[in-house]
Amino acid sequence: MSHVLVDESTNPVQGAQAMSRTHKKEDMIVFRDISKSYGASVALHSTELTVRKGEFLSLLGPSGSGKSTILNIIAGAVAPTSGSILLDGKDVSTVPPRERGLGMVFQNYALLPHLNVFDNVAFPLRIRGVSKSEIQQRVRNALERVGLTGYEHRKPREMSGGQQQRVGIARCIVYSPSVILMDEPLGALDKKLRDQLQGEIKRLHRDLGTTLVYVTHDQEEALNLSDRVCLMNGGRIAQLGTPDELYFEPVNEFVADFVGESNLLEGVVEGANVVKLNDGSMLRVRSNEGHVTGSRVKVLVRPEKIEVVEGNDAAREDMNVCSGTIAQTSFIGGMTRFELKLSTGGTLLVKGISARAAERAPHGQTLTVRWLARDSVVLRK
Ligand SMILES: Nc1ncnc2c1ncn2[C@@H]1O[C@H](COP(=O)(O)OP(=O)(O)O)[C@@H](O)[C@H]1O
Ligand SMILES: [Mg+2]
Incomplete structure (x- = not known):
């Protein structure tokens, strides 16, 4: 022993x-x-x-x-x-x-x-x-x-x-x-x-x-x-x-790319909850924690977190709103998935049951969409 x-x-x-x-x-x-x-x-x-x-x-x-x-x-x-x-x-x-x-x-x-x-x-x-x-x-x-x-x-x-x-x-x-x-x-x-x-x-x-x-x-x-x-x-x-x-x-x-579909928006940290996107627009985000002002970041927005605005109840403090034209629509199971060509340039992928307005709206039609600030997730690295 x-x-x-x-x-x-x-x-x-x-x-x-x-x-x-x-x-x-x-x-x-x-x-x-x-x-x-x-x-x-x-x-x-x-x-x-x-x-x-x-x-x-x-x-x-x-x-x-x-x-x-x-x-x-x-x-x-x-x-x-x-x-x-x-x-x-x-x-x-x-x-x-x-x-x-x-x-x-x-x-x-x-x-x-x-x-x-x-x-x-x-x-x-x-x-x-x-x-x-x-x-x-x-x-x-x-x-x-x-x-x-x-x-x-x-x-x-x-x-x-x-x-x-x-x-x-x-x-x-x-x-x-x-x-x-x-x-x-x-x-x-x-x-x-x-x-x-x-x-x-x-x-x-x-x-x-x-x-x-x-x-x-x-x-x-x-x-x-x-x-x-x-x-x-x-x-x-x-x-x-x-x-x-x-x-x-x-x-x-x-990770964002491998798991599910995503919108990745690029910009610069402007304040605690704001990112200035490349097209000049201001994006409200959940948190910029860990990123100093001025640093370049990517922001994830899942397509099913974006909803089509019907009527004119768009503007809310805690939301992001933008408009564009419908470029590509498809039906996947019970869901609608479409691309929106933004007026400021770039494309946004939108997916969900609440995207129903896109079913009726023809290709090329202008549409306004919105999502909550907390659904804009700044990637850590
Ligand atoms: N016996 C082996 N000899 C040399 N390279 C290997 C061997 N087994 C795996 N690899 C290499 O190790 C890496 C990881 O392989 P693996 O774990 O099998 O990947 P996965 O299962 O994710 O497809 C790969 O680049 C693969 O080519
Ligand atoms: Mg394997």
Whole structure:
């Protein structure tokens, strides 16, 4: 025992300090200064990240931004170049994948083609030496959860893509992993099936209460499913927050652009709540906090925060008002989306149910729109 260099469990004081510094009871996965390089190219810059117990966290971002790298480091399939990773308070940096107790779902299903559905789902239990009767019980339960009761004897090739992915999910949940990892699990499916399975995954997460980390490049999917979204850009976290925070309070232009549609207005800080736009007009904004007078900023206005003014009740202290001509109208579901060519130059994208006036107004017609000062969000950087 004298050769154990650091064994926190045998040193209560040191151990307790180390625990309180690094681990909170509600933390499930903690990245401490984790990075990953392949030769000279950096896949993941030094990253601190905490996933809370029971939460649904999405890793969102363009292709090559480091999403799968993070997931594979959690799984143990990729060894980080630096840093350490904690699972439920325990440093697992050197623990092999199978001993981490995680479940994984892949985009290409990764089913064993020569095994039927039952044996595919039973596979992780067999390699763990679970008894035959318990395997029966657990596989039945897992298949029931994904709606595949009665499909036990089918081979993967005899099933649709959506059904195969349900098998993949059943195989993942069958041994009750403490964390479920999914890497673009719906990426190979068409839109309608994707929407359906999204709903099923969301319900499954709610029922099981398991921590779930989900990789996707689809912002709608991430916003719909997640408790929190971790948006990646070039191997770094661009922003980590609730879907609401990313959508309405993006920290920079990349986030504003990647998540939803946006109007980005450029100007110079004029006062605490005023930005002078390039066209000379004054824009009332929520806050210029963190920006000194005279500095150049970009202001985000979400298209659905803009409403068409009908009649002449436009002028209000807390609002921005402007006019332009309708350039492009389209209908998306129950919403109208149109571009307004402003009289001062520039274009404003408007979207929403309250944009109904644009449905009646022909192309080229002049329209006045307005939005609240607090819906003009000055980007932090
Ligand atoms: N085995 C590897 N060898 C070299 N470069 C890699 C390897 N795996 C990933 N990369 C690079 O690391 C970066 C991040 O990759 P990845 O995490 O797979 O991105 P994402 O999942 O967001 O599409 C990319 O530039 C990718 O080319
Ligand atoms: Mg990937």
